[in-house]
Amino acid sequence: MPWFLPGGPPSAGVLVVLAVALVLAAAAQDGRTAERAPFDAEGDVERGRAVVVGVYAGATPHGERGVGPAGGACFSCHGLNGKGDAAAVVPRLAGQAPAYLYKALKDYAAGARQNAVMTPIAQALTEREMRDVAVYYAAQTGAPYDDPPEVDLELLQHGAMLAAIGSTERGIQGCVNCHGPDGSGIFPSYPSLAGQSASYSEAQLRAWQRGHRKGDPLAVMEMIARRMTDEDVRAVAAFYASIRPRSAEAQTAPGRTSVDALPPAFAPDPASIGRR
Template structure:
């Protein structure tokens, strides 16, 4: 290989490495963005908390410890209209792709809160939720949540997020969004197919059960 060819190849490799690094999130920059916002809306921590634990009463999800690629994909979905939220969209619209990667890296690096959401539902409701989460309802073609979201429903990679310890109000709102086709950015419409078969009673039960579970492995 000629010297010129070596130089061209080296330049190409360097360029690819630069692009790859640019697409990686920087948690320190993400922390600044989370605290400051995009200049046009509220900072992320105003809704999701300084520790990324979210808020059940307001329906704001926990972000801390979720997969970075999953988080980035959801933020981009708000930007391009695949997901709709009157709260999220005005607060995420002005972030560019790199800033979204930085925010995702920041929240993914945060410790997963060990606390669970307290619930006042009955033992019967929690039992129904546990059955749906871990065994499913095969008579009605409803697989268990854990078949995709993994052991303990603590997430599998970048596609299936951790839902154990997630706030019940958020889980409930998202299941209803899948069911009404207001959200449809899942692979192969898996969540839509499941949510459409869930009754209101089942949605409330599985949301309550998952919210009552520890978000960390015991």
């Protein structure tokens, strides 16, 4: 039976606020914060922009600098602002932790993550270009969000509960333990989930379940995903697609960004939940 307040089911807005409060309360008990930890590398935003529009090394038969393979420009799928495309199951990269984005490229290049589009692109990038494109998208903090998905309220409640406390009976830990109290991630390794499209989050959980995605320490995500039901997957994905972190300006030196100089994570403002 789902839990409701006295007087009957609350409105969708009230329910989401309650769900966020539950997540924040669980995280506060855990004592974790979503502060950014230093990352021992620097990247250049303008060089990263060149990679995003498709200019990078290793893109021609002889390895000289040129234009990337057809369809290999990051912006053609992820957009210049990193907004992504929920309908095409393309993730939002804007404001994501640069160390996480860098590792994702390394995993695609090594085959730990399997994707017919991303693997050849990642393999064509140099080490420096991976770092540059990572800090470029990390610095794109102004990308708009899609409208939250229309979702059954009981499913949303279920996702909020899993995010906050998981399921002891099935050995599923709460998402907040690694992804932070407001879904903004715990830097440098754990990604932001707040505002990520439900279609992408679902696809990644299913990739973990099927063994198509590797690379996390001790295979924690794979173990958790394999203990989740289809309803669990849909619920958690819908919940995180429905909440928003507060946005912040990136603090950057002219033309250059250090990964630990990116904006800190903020708790969500309940009044702004569901807005772009």
